[in-house]
Amino acid sequence: MKYGIVAFPSKKFQDLANTYRKRYDSHYSKITPHLTLKEAFEADEKEISKISKTIASIAENHAPLNIHASKVSSFFPITNVIYFKVEPTDQLNKIHQDLQQQLNIGEPKHVFIPHFTIAQDLTETEHDDIYGQLRMIGVDEQEVIDRIHLVYQLEDGSWTTYETYRLTGAE
Template sequence: MIYGIALFPDKEVQDAANSWRIRHDPHYCHIPAHMTLREAEEWDDVKLERAVKHLDAVSASFKPFEVTFNRVSTFFPVSNTLYYALEDPSQVDNLHRAICSGPGMQQPYNYVYTPHVTIGRKLQEEELHDLYGNLRMTEIRLSSYIDRIHLLYQTEQGGWTAYQSFQLKG
């Protein structure tokens, strides 16, 4: 089965992101607005059991925290993706590193991890530049309280659902 690890921001952030995602993100109907902590991959039962134990340990060592999204950014030219960017990504980045440092959890990335909430992906280049040009001039100040990590699995229909959530208790 395919598993991934994510954070879900507060409803206000999800609603703001979804107002763009509904038209500009083909994954809109498969998963709510989120911040990926670890990319999806196929796991067997042994790896899943190890991951659950590791996520228990990580969640016990991190306190809940607040994040603020303060701008729209893009991964262009690498990817025609628009996203809400964090004012200070350090707390999410630290959580990502802790999760990906566990036994069997290391995952080679060919990019720099950038915590974000996607608002558009697979955009045509002209549409990307038009939206980005307009949105980067818009004042954005969306805050979210992060108090749990979500281990997700992909259903046969392509949607994502929670397997288990881990409350931050540090």
Template structure:
């Protein structure tokens, strides 16, 4: 089964993101707004159990923290994705680095980890530039507390659902 690891921001952030995702993100119906910690990967039951064990250990040593979204940005020209960006990515990067090593190490990645909340993807170049220039006129100031990590799996219809939640207890 496909599994991944993510955090879900506050309802306020999710509602704001969904107001854009409805129109610009074809994955809107399959997963709620989130920040990916570990990309999806095909896992068997043994690998899933190993991930649960790893997440139990890691989350015991990490304290909850705050994140702040402060702007719209894009991965263009590498990828036509529009996202809500964080003012400081340090805590999310530390969480990612703590989780994604040893048995959960990600191999073969062609890009650096950049925590973000996608609000649009699979958009043509012209539309991306139009939408992004319009969005950048809007002030962004959303805060969210990160106090849990979710291990997700993908259902047969393509939707993502929580397999297990791990509280940050450091």
């Protein structure tokens, strides 16, 4: 079964991201807007209870995440993904690193660039056109996310939450 670890922002922020995702993101209906902390990995049902305990202990050592989505950016030409760029912080890097090292499942495919995807699977022309528009509109949202979620994927590509973990650490 395929699992991932994500942080969902506030309803207000998700509603904002969805105004774009609805039109431009092929994964719009598969999961609500999120910041990926650990990319999709395979685990079976026996492994997952151990994994879940590890995530719980990591969450106990991390404070709620301060998030600042500061501009619209793109991964082009690597992929045609347009996203809300989240300012990198030691806090975000640390939780990503802890999840990566303590779970020790699979190498990360990419360098960790915290973001909320708002468009993907566009043609190159669509990408250039939409990226130009969205970059001008921009984004400037700050908030605190106090929990993270372990999610799993169904056969149709949609994601269900397996468990939530509150970030209750001091920093």
